[in-house]
Amino acid sequence: MSFLQITSQLWEGMATSMLLFCLTLLGAIPLALPLAFGEMSRFRPISLLCQGYISIMRGTPLMLQLLVVYFAPWYVFHIPLTGYRFTAVVIAFVLNYAAYFAEIYRAGIESIPKTQYEAAEVLGYSKGQTFFGIILPQTVKRILPPMTNEIITLVKDTSLAFAIGVMEMFTMAKQIAAAQKSMVPFAAAALFYYVFNLIVARLSALAEKKLSYYR
Amino acid sequence: MNVLTINNLKKNFEGRPILKGVSLSIREGETVAILGPSGSGKSTLIRCAGLLERMDEGSMICLDKKVAWMENGQCVYAGPKELKQVRSNMGFVFQSFNLFPHFSALKNVTDAQIHVKKRTAKEAEERARALLKKMDLSHRADAYPYQLSGGEQQRLSIARALAMDPKVLFFDEPTSALDPLLTGSVLQVIRTLAEEGMTMAVVTHEINFARSVADRIVFILNGVVEEEGPASILDNPSSPALKEFLSGITK
Numbered sequence: 229m230s231f232l233q234i235t236s237q238l239w240e241g242m243a244t245s246m247l248l249f250c251l252t253l254l255g256a257i258p259l260a261l262p263l264a265f266g267e268m269s270r271f272r273p274i275s276l277l278c279q280g281y282i283s284i285m286r287g288t289p290l291m292l293q294l295l296v297v298y299f300a301p302w303y304v305f306h307i308p309l310t311g312y313r314f315t316a317v318v319i320a321f322v323l324n325y326a327a328y329f330a331e332i333y334r335a336g337i338e339s340i341p342k343t344q345y346e347a348a349e350v351l352g353y354s355k356g357q358t359f360f361g362i363i364l365p366q367t368v369k370r371i372l373p374p375m376t377n378e379i380i381t382l383v384k385d386t387s388l389a390f391a392i393g394v395m396e397m398f399t400m401a402k403q404i405a406a407a408q409k410s411m412v413p414f415a416a417a418a419l420f421y422y423v424f425n426l427i428v429a430r431l432s433a434l435a436e437k438k439l440s441y442y443r
Numbered sequence: 444m445n446v447l448t449i450n451n452l453k454k455n456f457e458g459r460p461i462l463k464g465v466s467l468s469i470r471e472g473e474t475v476a477i478l479g480p481s482g483s484g485k486s487t488l489i490r491c492a493g494l495l496e497r498m499d500e501g502s503m504i505c506l507d508k509k510v511a512w513m514e515n516g517q518c519v520y521a522g523p524k525e526l527k528q529v530r531s532n533m534g535f536v537f538q539s540f541n542l543f544p545h546f547s548a549l550k551n552v553t554d555a556q557i558h559v560k561k562r563t564a565k566e567a568e569e570r571a572r573a574l575l576k577k578m579d580l581s582h583r584a585d586a587y588p589y590q591l592s593g594g595e596q597q598r599l600s601i602a603r604a605l606a607m608d609p610k611v612l613f614f615d616e617p618t619s620a621l622d623p624l625l626t627g628s629v630l631q632v633i634r635t636l637a638e639e640g641m642t643m644a645v646v647t648h649e650i651n652f653a654r655s656v657a658d659r660i661v662f663i664l665n666g667v668v669e670e671e672g673p674a675s676i677l678d679n680p681s682s683p684a685l686k687e688f689l690s691g692i693t694k
Binding site: 346442443 | 493494495527530532533534535537539541542543544545554555558559560587589590603604607
């Protein structure tokens with residue numbers, strides 16, 4: 229099999245990987261915001277709950293979380309779910325990545341000087357206006373580099389979906405490699421990840437440039 | 444008429460007394476200069492006046508509205524709605540400008556007008572452009588704060604405060620972050636505002652400026668008002684503390 233043939237065979241898997249990537253970002257980026265707020269909450273039970281959640285999500289392997297999310301409905305609650313594989317992967321990824329993103333948000337929000345809040349306060353801005361108009365835009369600029377790091381990791385983490393048998397790209401590459409006794413599928417997989425991340429890094433650089441109009 | 448009256452203000456930080464019973468009144472149209480060495484509590488005083496810090500003890504009235512008062516030995520503040528109303532009469536200029544870095548100079552002056560005062564974008568821009576002109580910043584309207592000199596940044600922050608039509612303007616060491624060459628333009632702006640009858644309280648280290656602009660001087664040392672009076676007290680101080688402070692500065 230030629231490189232092109234292999235690549236076309238992998239195509240369906242690539243689509244699955246990219247879909248998982250997009251859905252994870254779509255879920256985790258907004259979900260991390262209330263989580264970050266919860267962590268910074270002055271109401272102790274809420275902040276402890278969020279800190280505990282983040283600690284567990286960061287402290288255990290994503291693959292293990294994947295298995296828990298996939299098997300728990302049947303093993304623990306005896307709810308039979310069919311066609312649940314891909315949904316389970318997305319849920320586990322969103323829950324895991326939201327924890328990492330929340331930490332980045334928190335650090336970003338806390339890095340904005342208190343004096344910005346004071347300036348907004350004396351001008352009479354409400355708390356909501358202060359956060360969404362003054363603090364958040366400045367936070368976005370600051371968290372762009374660490375977020376890019378996490379997003380690049382996410383591209384590579386999509387390969388973990390194989391743990392519960394989702395036919396994402398790397399699962400297919402391994403199968404073809406085994407059948408053909410060839411290294412070419414691995415090379416195609418490497419190229420896929422590399423180009424994907426090149427695009428992610430490029431987009432991030434563009435966004436950074438767009439936000440460089442102020443300091 | 445008094446725009447602001449503070450009585451017997453006490454404030455501690457981590458158990459350390461910073462203000463030990465200070466009273467301050469600002470009459471309409473008056474410029475009050477608050478002087479004192481570093482650590483005397485003058486910044487804390489102006490921050491309490493501007494509602495950025497809460498008093499531990501004391502009472503405060505702003506434009507006939509009770510802002511804070513003593514109740515059973517505790518200092519009680521008015522509710523959030525009342526405080527919002529009081530705050531809308533106050534403007535505050537910080538030592539470190541605290542401009543919004545992601546907004547252009549123009550937007551720094553228009554944004555709160557639109558979102559807080561609910562003015563139309565057109566009204567806000569007209570007002571902002573007039574103020575930028577007054578601050579000699581017309582040509583910098585599209586610049587971002589990092590592109591402005593310190594003096595320009597401080598004048599911009601004064602424009603931002605004035606755009607909200609405050610009845611009283613507080614300055615917390617407005618020139619202390621500027622090098623001597625840049626302080627002049629900021630002091631000139633404050634001088635012009637004083638001549639126009641703006642009610643102001645200015646915490647400052649600029650003795651000559653205080654002497655020539657202030658209607659009244661309040662000298663604070665170790666958390667108490669040591670001497671208070673017209674600008675002439677700077678030439679004829681009666682308290683030994685003010686005498687020593689002034690001689691230390693002119694030396």
